[in-house]
Amino acid sequence: DGGITQSPKYLFRKEGQNVTLSCEQNLNHDAMYWYRQDPGQGLRLIYYSQIVNDFQKGDIAEGYSVSREKKESFPLTVTSAQKNPTAFYLCASSTQGRVGTGELFFGEGSRLTVL
């Protein structure tokens, strides 16, 4: 079945550690996105990528980094510079290269907790 796979589903981190969240899709989609979800705040865009080897900052990119070396993969690193990293992280993809015009397909999310 085609879809988006995020791993790990749950992750615990000590303060000061970097962690990397994996996102893989086999939908052959051009665009991929990372969102952060906090209770009562909806989804906020961290980074997005419309083609391989290119990505743009979203609304809350500080303390995060990404790479897009393959069309299928868009990993997110939460660095120690992120002041409040505890959150639910969602990866998504879409068929169209133009951000915003197409349906977003989401993974099941990764819940990061900083101890």
Added chain:
Amino acid sequence: AQSVTQLGSHVSVSEGALVLLRCNYSSSVPPYLFWYVQYPNQGLQLLLKYTSAATLVKGINGFEAEFKKSETSFHLTKPSAHMSDAAEYFCAVSGGYQKVTFGTGTKLQVIP
């Protein structure tokens, strides 16, 4: 600039009753509008989308939404609530080349 306002962070309905979740948007260009549903600890799933065709949009699981330009609204309705409809619902707007902006969500509780 674009934004979405969802009225009511929590809505409770009885099983079999009408579901009405409210969404108002702001967009400087003709908008694309979306409703997504999220079950606990899962990702979001598209319910329906408006892309300037028919103003009444039908989606999955018996949901529909009506685009009203004069009211800048895109409310989500379902004639009869089912227990399985309990979830969080997100309205979203986009202006094409602009990124998608999500509302803060409405949690729907269905009372047996």
